Structure formats: structure tokens, C-alpha cells
Amino acid sequence: MSGQADAPRRTGALHIGVVGAGTMGRGIVQLFAQAGHTVLCFDEKLDAAAHGVAAVFATLESLVAKGRLASDALDGIRARAKSCAALTDLAGCDVVIEAIIEDIAVKRDLFGRLEGIVADNCILATNTSSLIVAEIASACRHPERVAGLHFFNPVPLMKVAEIIAAVRTAPLVVATLRAIVEGAGHKAVVVADQPGFLVNHAGRGLYTEGLRIVEERVATPSEVDDVLRESLGFRMGPFELLDLTGLDVSSKVMTSIYEQFQEEPRFRPSSLVPPRVAAGLYGRKTGEGWYRYEKGQKVEPARRSAPSLPGGLTVWVDPDAPDGDALAGLVQNTGARRRLSASDADICVVQPIGEDATSAALRLGLDPSRSVAVDPITPFVRRRTMMLTVTTTPAVRDAAHALLASDEVPVSVIGDSIGFIAQRVIATIVNIAANIAQRAIAEVEDLEAAVRIGLGYPFGPLHWGDRMGATKILQILNGQLQATGDPRYRPSPWIARRAALGVSLLTPEAPR
Template sequence: MAVIGVIGTGVMGRGIVQLFAQAGHELRLYDTSPEAVAEAARFVAGMIDRQVAKGTIDAMAGESVKGRIIPCTALADLAGCEVVIEAIVERLDVKQQVFGELEALVGAECILASNTSSLLISAIASKCAHPERVAGLHFFNPVPLMKLAEIIPGVMTAPIVTDRLKALVEGAGHRAVTAADQPGFLVNHAGRALYTEGLRVVEEGVTDHVGVDRIVREGLGFRMGPFELLDLTGLDVSGHVMQSIYDQFLQDPRYRPSALIPPRIAAGLYGRKTGRGFYAYPDGQKQEPAEAGVPAAKHPIWLGEGVDIEAVTALVTNAGFTLVERPDDPTDPALLLALWGEDLTSAAVRLGLDPTRCVAIDPITDFERRRTLMTSPVTRHAIVDAAHALLASDGTKVSVISDSPGFVAQRVLAMIVNTGCEIAQRGIASPDDIDAAVRIGLGYPMGPLALGDRIGAARVLAILESLQRVTGDPRYRPSLWLRRRALLGLWLGQQAV
């Protein structure tokens, strides 16, 4: 059993106390307000009582857990701690002051850890006489349920400190991942791609925020789309984090924030907490527009490059459409393609097809849950309506989007994978830790490197190269980790020899 001090009685501090008290440690809880300390102790005790009532733990064990939580009225009460975890306001000067005061109280072997989510650990430790014992220990809310913690050694942190914190976290049943002292650490860094690429898609007029969220949620199997997540976390908070990480990475285009965010922040549209963000929340419930109706249209269909012939032919047959063998058939057929990384305009020109009759389907999304139909700037309405009617003929939902290299889903996935690859290339975290942190901390279906391996590294590389070529935007430049492994036929999760 360790004696652990926790400074700060907010949501994170309370969660950390509960986690380690339940793991068998003695917890000393301190805040500058004695009333806040007492309230926090009562709150944690109440959470333990709820578990007893549910039968998760027995009454005797619950009383033992509560008995290990010791409210403190002075910072000096933490003098005997082996680890002190700070979970206070995100201000560098305040954290530096607290750590300076702690150094005069605790023993030489005591670890000083910060639950900061945005400040550099090396900066926090810079005012300490012994920066080698300072590290980051970043949990996620709610702490007892989000079974992940980032351990962040600063430039001066001793390796033994990282090892001791890892053992402490794993002993409490959480996955410990180690991240370098870089902007966003691991989870917040990896999460930039979903947000920024979703925003970029809307900026380009490919589809609206509702369209992006539906494709990501239903077509890719994510729990929430990027705009739902922005509304949940708050645009004021997420907007600040996006700008901060962009600036801290010296304005690397990969992390460029969106011009769509500042006007909404200025208008006070922060999301759920203000009743309106990208969505409106009357009575706390998200208001989402109804799906567009399915057109009652038919037209001859020609199946071209990349199309799953068996699946689409079954739709054609069951819906009573006519399938033709040549794009120049006199019936003037709709020309259906399936593209990887390419926009429909480029594909039509490359293949010598009539762009007014071309439409494309995204082969990467879940064909049974949601299909994405892409049009060129000149695709005729009758062609779009017919293709929409065909793809929706078995009751599957269809999203119709404007021309875009990589549709929506491919773009989002490619950027998630590329960001994970860049984290690995920079040595910020190991491949295993990257995938575990993203899967647990962000709730993605898979980690970015595993996701890239599932799609195929060469295919992800091709999508990014197409995006960079068509848009001219350096944000799409492939990570060297991705490029080299794609060329060598290696797994993205594979370390260098």
C-alpha cells in the first residue's frame, strides 16, 4: 500500500482519489478550501456506497475503502506521502508554486505528478530543485471508468519515476501508456485528426456537419462524429486546444485549426452546455434534421472501375434497374465508379468518361449501414437521383456529397492513421501505446496504426498523396513512418529493426 496525496477536489481529483482508494492505497486529499475537501470526501464516499448498493463490492470492503480516504486541512499533512498528484487549475505559475511548496515538505523519494492535460511537464518542473522526480500523470474523466492514464516524463524526469508511476497505475487496473513531453501528449495529439479533417471537409463544401457525422458514425462505426464530439466537449475548450497544439507544433499544417470555430465561440455557441453548438439541444436533446427523401427515379446503370459487381448487381436486379455493358450505350446510362483517394472529376477525365453521367460510391464504408454517393460539379440531377434510388433501394441510408478526393470517410481515416504514424515517427509513444491510448481514451473502433494496417498502408499513402496533389495542401503530407512502411510492405505497428 502506498500513501498518495491528491491536491484538488474537482472532478478529476475526486476520481483519482476513488481509483487509488479502491486499489488499496491510503489517500490524503487536500485543497485550499476545507469545505471543498469535506465535500469531495463525501462525494467519493457516496460513489462507494452506490457500488455497495449495486452489489459491485460488499459492505465491508466499501467501509475499508472509505476509511482509507483522509481529508487534510493543510499542505503539510501530505508530508508523509510517497506520491503526490496535483489536479488543480491549468495555470503554469500556480502549479509551479504548489510543487515548490511541496518540495520543502515531502521526503526525497516522493514523486510529484501533475494531472495537466495541456502544460509541458518540463515547464512545471523547471522551478523545482529536483525536477528529476516530477512527471505527468494524466487521467481521463470519469477516472474510475476511463481505464487509461498517460505517464509523461519531462526532460529531466528520472526513469525510476516513470517505472513507479506505471506500476501504480497498472496496479489500479488501468492501462498505463508513456508519452513524451510534447504538445497534447498522446491522446489529445492523436484526437486532432478527426476534428480538423471533419471541419476541413465542411469548409470545402463537400457536405455539412450533419453529413460528416452520419458518415463517421454509421459508415465507419465511430461512437460519435467530430461535430457531435465538439459539442460535447465544448467549442470553447476544443477550440483553445486546437489552437494551442497548432501553435506548440510551430504551426505545422497538419494541426491547422478551422475558421469555422471562432465565430461560433464569439456567438456563445459552445455546444451542449449552452444549448446550442453545431446542433441545437432543446431540453438537452440533440436536434438532428431528418434524412433527405429517396428519389423515385430509374435509369440504366453501367458499373465501372472498383465497383463491387456482385453487391451492386444484386441491387440493380432487385430494384428493377437495367444494367448495361458499355459506358457509351445508347440508353445514356449512369456511370457508377468506386474510387480510392481520387475525386470524381479527375477519375472521369482519366478514364475518358462523360462527367455529366458519372457518380461514385465510397468502397471503404460499411455497405450495410450507410453508403456514400459522390457527384462531380456537372453530374446531372437525373443521374444523381437514379444512383441514389438504386443505392437506397434495399433500405440502406445514403449520403450524397460533392466532389472530394477520398470522399469523407477515406479522408478522415487517412488523417487519423497519418497522425498516429507521425506520433510514432517522432518517438512520442510506442506503437502499442498509441493504439491502446486511442482505442481506450478516444473510444475509436481501432487504434490508428491497426486501422492503417486494416486498410493497407499503401492504400492510405495513396489517399494522402492524392489529397496533397489535388488540394496542394501540405497538411496531407504523409508521415515518413507511413511512407517507408508502405514501400517496404511492413505493418504500421512494426518497430524498426
């Protein structure tokens, strides 16, 4: 393909081959047949391709019955999507997409065979989610025609696809695949051939920091999930997601990405995981993981009930607290009395960022046994997170909990931690995303879109960092780094430079 113009080839009615009739292969067949392409499906297993195409038609028939697809559109798809009995039937295809087992030897063998069948200008794409595309392409005489084309399940509904440009992939191939994907109504994001590509790479922060928080006994899995789901708007918390995907699968992905990144501390797996995998606590599919399941439904764990509010309570609120007015209003509404001097109060309330409750109390000259901290970055009206110092007394804990829950907003009571739950998780997500941008693994626009669509986060990670403030992100990361000495928390230069300049984290590097 070298020497051809760097512009997409004809992307109207193409002939697209799909090798593999499993869940992903079927989804790819449906996507491109609905987009107007002729699609041929092949599978090495006898009759699998025919059954796969039939399953696609059955899915589309249900859409017709629901009024979501016109019957004449289904007729056209039936004419364009076909199964084939031999790999050689793909000879006339413009693009062949592989969606078979995640085995490098099997994929390399397939690509080697395809080169002897298809034309020299046929694009070969792999739907691998974890293998290095360049290694697959190295089996080919023309590696420049090979790229990754990674879809997410279910393919027709997950409106994003990663186009992975391997070291020798021709620009024309990338441009053509982008045009085909976008023509089918999906967002195409171009990604360098790096471990985890973009979406799985960017998603490491949620899982690994959630596990780290539980390791440190700051909170339980359900408490972490509650805070991130209710306070920050995640669709599911990390432990709910691990149970959904299966810990046996997720543990392999965590280990693979960590090893492929040369044991980068930011991706270090948790020691909590191997014993649970060995015990078969995979999640939903085994009936028990981080949660128990009955008839496929999660059994909700017991939550801590709010204690009764004691009478005559006196409270000191840090005058510099970000939510000081809201806290003061809450104190007033309960009938508790606010003290201007901390020494005269039953409870002292602080709101640190990037600091634990014990350190904040000592810095302000407070009695740690009478002190609690409330997370200032989460919306005060959704769920409140109250953090204890090492020596907070049970009486102070219960009185503060009762106060914070007095208007029926749920409260999570957690152990001492630099950055609470929400601060730590957001800072970790933003830091990993910033490093992706720093290394140009993807453009900022593609990074933001892929995370929103592929992971379902409320915001793109760098946009989220801007909402919180780059300086605060640095404060949280540096606080963790100083306290633990763990290089996992070292801030990306992308964040540090933009914080110093006072510019958005979305600001790209200056052209050179």
C-alpha cells in the first residue's frame, strides 16, 4: 500500500469478510450489513457461520417486531449478509475482520493464510482486545495492510471502535477504516499499538484504585461502589463491574496490562484478587464474587443505619471548608449549636483535599479524637462521605453520622485516607488519562470520546480533571505519593505543566 495517496479508498458498498461467528463476529456482521455493505461470514467450526448469520437475522426480526427497523430494510440485509463454507470465499473482499480466539499463534496463522487468498489491496483487521497488533501483522508479507479494529460488546449498541495503528500500518489503512466505521454510525478513535489500547488502558484507574482502597481497609467494596455510583455518577462501581465481567477474566487483563507495560506501578494488580480467583469467587456467573447473587440478582449487603442525633450537640466547622455554608445550614436545621472555637465543640468538622483526617486535624490544631472529615468534592445532596481520624471516638463518630444524615441524605463512614474515595479514584483516572495524552497514544478528543462512550463515565477524564481543577488533582496525587512513597501516584507531567500554566488539561501539546 505504500505509494498510494493518504486518503480513504471507496467506502460505499464494500465487500467485508468476518472470520469468527461468535458474539463479536455476529455483532460486526450486523453492524456492517445494516450500514449497506455486503458481508460474508466464515467460521472454522462446521455450520457456525450459518448459525451466526441466522442469529443476526433473528435479532433484526425482533427489531422489526418492535418497530425499530423497517421490514424492507431487513430484506436488504438478508440479501447482503451471507455465510460461507470456505476461507477462500473471502477472496473478493475489500476488508477482512478477524474475530476469533485470543491466541496469538492462531491469529498469526489465519492472517498468513488470508494473504494467500485476498487481493494485495485488501485490508486485514483484527478485533483483538489484548494482543499487540504488530505481532499479529509480523506473520504477513505486507504488514502495512494490517490494523486493529476493536469493537465492544454488544457491537451494534456500543457506538465506538478503536482503530489500532501498528508500527507498520499504512496511513491509508487507518483512514479507510475510520471512514468505514464512521459510515456505520460509530465513533472511530485512532490508537497507538500499546497494551490495552485506549479504553481498557484508560479504565485501569477505576479498578486498581478501588481495590487499593479496600486493601487499606478504608472502606468495603459496597461502600466504594455506593460512593462512586451515587456521588459521582458512575453507572456501576468497580466491584459491581468486576462481578459483571468475571474476576477470572478481569484478573488476567489486569495482570496482562501490568506486565506489558513493563510493570508500571500505575497498573499494579491487587494481592486481594488471586485468592478470590482460586476460590472461584468470579462474580455473577458463579453466584458469588464481591457480592452474593440469587437467581441472577445481587443481594444487597446491609448498610450502616444512621444513629439517633443526641441533644445539645455543639459543632465547629472549619471556616475555610468548601461546603462550609451547607454544613453550617445542616447544623442549624438540626438544632445543634455551632461553636466559633474548636476547643468548645463536641465535634470538629474539616473538609480536606489530598489530605487525611488525622493530618488535617493536627494541621489545624484540633483534637483528633473529636474530629471528622467530610469530602468536599462530591455533591452535598447525593451521598456524603465522612472520614474518621485514627482516634475519633465512637461517640463522636455516631453523633457526626447522625448530624450528616439528619436530612435523609445517605452517609458513608470510612477510615482515614488521603483523598477519601472519590478524590483518590478521580485523581487516578485523570492521571492515567493524562499519561495517555502525554505519550500520544491517542489524541485528546479521541481519548475523551472513547472513555465516555466505551466506559460510560459521566465525563471524559481530562474534562473531569478540569471540573475538579488540575491543582487539586496534583494535591491529591502528591499527598498520596508523599505519604506512601508509591510511584503509582507520581503525577503525569501533562497535569503538572498545565496546572503551573493555569490552562485546561484538554490543551494539546504545542506543535513542533
